Amino acid sequence: MPGCIHAIQSEKRIEATSDGSTILERLESVGIVVEYQCREGYCGSCRVPLLAGTVEYVTQPLAFVNPGEVLPCCSRPRTDVKLDI
Numbered sequence: 001m002p003g004c005i006h007a008i009q010s011e012k013r014i015e016a017t018s019d020g021s022t023i024l025e026r027l028e029s030v031g032i033v034v035e036y037q038c039r040e041g042y043c044g045s046c047r048v049p050l051l052a053g054t055v056e057y058v059t060q061p062l063a064f065v066n067p068g069e070v071l072p073c074c075s076r077p078r079t080d081v082k083l084d085i
Contacts, residue, residue, distance in 0.1 A: 003053060003080035007032055010085060016077045022058060023072035027085070034072060034085065041074035048072060053081030 002016030005026055014026050024046060027034055036046040044063030048070060055075040065071055070083070 003077040005077055006080065006082040007085050008051065008082055020058070021076070023055065023070070023075050023077060023081070023083075027072060032085065036073050039073045041071050044071060046071055046073045049084035051082040051084055054078045055081060 002018060005014040005016055005023055007014065007027065010032050012030055012032065014030050016026060024034055024036060024039065034046050034048065037043040041057065041059055041061030041063055047063070047065065050068055050070040055070050056078050057075050059074045061071050061074055063071060072083070
């Protein structure tokens with residue numbers, strides 16, 4: 001069962017879905033705007049700090065991802081996650 005997405009700055013808690021939605025899609029569904037360009041993990045412009053939890057990538061990103069960061073455009077939560085957004 002997918003975990004919840006906690007958007008710290010926006011003070012929102014979003015239930016992840018089992019329909020394959022990415023974190024970016026779930027954030028957008030509640031009105032949280034995230035900068036992005038490609039939605040495929042190529043550019044890295046959607047990179048956000050991951051404060052807690054683990055994600056899985058739908059497609060392995062080509063953009064470099066530092067420890068403690070996540071690309072919401074191509075990932076889903078594996079556990080409850082906290083994002084600094």
